[in-house]
Amino acid sequence: MHPGKAERSEDFVRRIPLSRRSHVTGFQVLPGGITEHESALERDFVTLATFTDPNAKVTSQPVTIAFRDGGMARRYTPDFLVHWSSGHSELVEIKYRSDLREHWKQLRPAFIAARDWCEEHDAWFRIATERSIRCPRLANAKRLLPLRTAYLDPAAAQEVSRTVASLSDPTLARLAAAVPVDRAVALGAIWRMIARGALRMDLAVPIGMDAPVALP
Numbered sequence: 001m002h003p004g005k006a007e008r009s010e011d012f013v014r015r016i017p018l019s020r021r022s023h024v025t026g027f028q029v030l031p032g033g034i035t036e037h038e039s040a041l042e043r044d045f046v047t048l049a050t051f052t053d054p055n056a057k058v059t060s061q062p063v064t065i066a067f068r069d070g071g072m073a074r075r076y077t078p079d080f081l082v083h084w085s086s087g088h089s090e091l092v093e094i095k096y097r098s099d100l101r102e103h104w105k106q107l108r109p110a111f112i113a114a115r116d117w118c119e120e121h122d123a124w125f126r127i128a129t130e131r132s133i134r135c136p137r138l139a140n141a142k143r144l145l146p147l148r149t150a151y152l153d154p155a156a157a158q159e160v161s162r163t164v165a166s167l168s169d170p171t172l173a174r175l176a177a178a179v180p181v182d183r184a185v186a187l188g189a190i191w192r193m194i195a196r197g198a199l200r201m202d203l204a205v206p207i208g209m210d211a212p213v214a215l216p
Helices: 038-053 096-118 136-149 154-166 172-178 183-196
Strands: 005-010 028-029 033-037 057-060 063-069 072-076 082-085 089-094 124-128
Touching: 038 057, 038 063, 038 082, 038 089, 063 096, 063 136, 072 096, 072 154, 089 096, 096 124, 154 172, 154 183
Parallel strands: 089 124
Antiparallel strands: 005 063, 028 033, 057 082, 063 072, 082 089
8 A cells, every 4th residue: 555545534523623824714604505614715715616616515624534654544634525516526625835835745645645535436636725716716706606696686687688689799888888777777787697697707807897798
């Protein structure tokens, strides 16, 4: 058995300690239930995952993996298991890049064990850092997620859909100006429709008034 090879996994009941780095611990209510986090970066990962896939199931510290490292028995508990609506699953470790660099030698055998566990459970193992989490999509997620459940005026939404279909190369600004309702009402409907996926935009970049918008 090579160093880091997983021997077994077992259920783990998570306790939330005080995070030494960010002092941010808590819970997020998702469509699939409550997900716990113990750092600001973990919180941001859950926000981003929920925004990217509203039907994703995010489970915090789902398993503890027992493995051997140079003859020594060790245990490793990854941060999240994500079941995406596409059908694939990811075991995810959340780490700041500086922590990875500083502790890589100690962490690597545990990551190998996690990869082995994923091979046995039809999943992928991934390390997510602030570089992939704290991106423009996260800023958009924080802005738009609260609007997914906000009231959407049906008549205004109908006018927005009709208007965007009639425009050539519509942008957010052109659409807001062309919808035949009060501008504040139009903007409110547009933002709520973007949040719900009823209007399509490139959410991987910062949203500007000159951003193209279209029907799904």
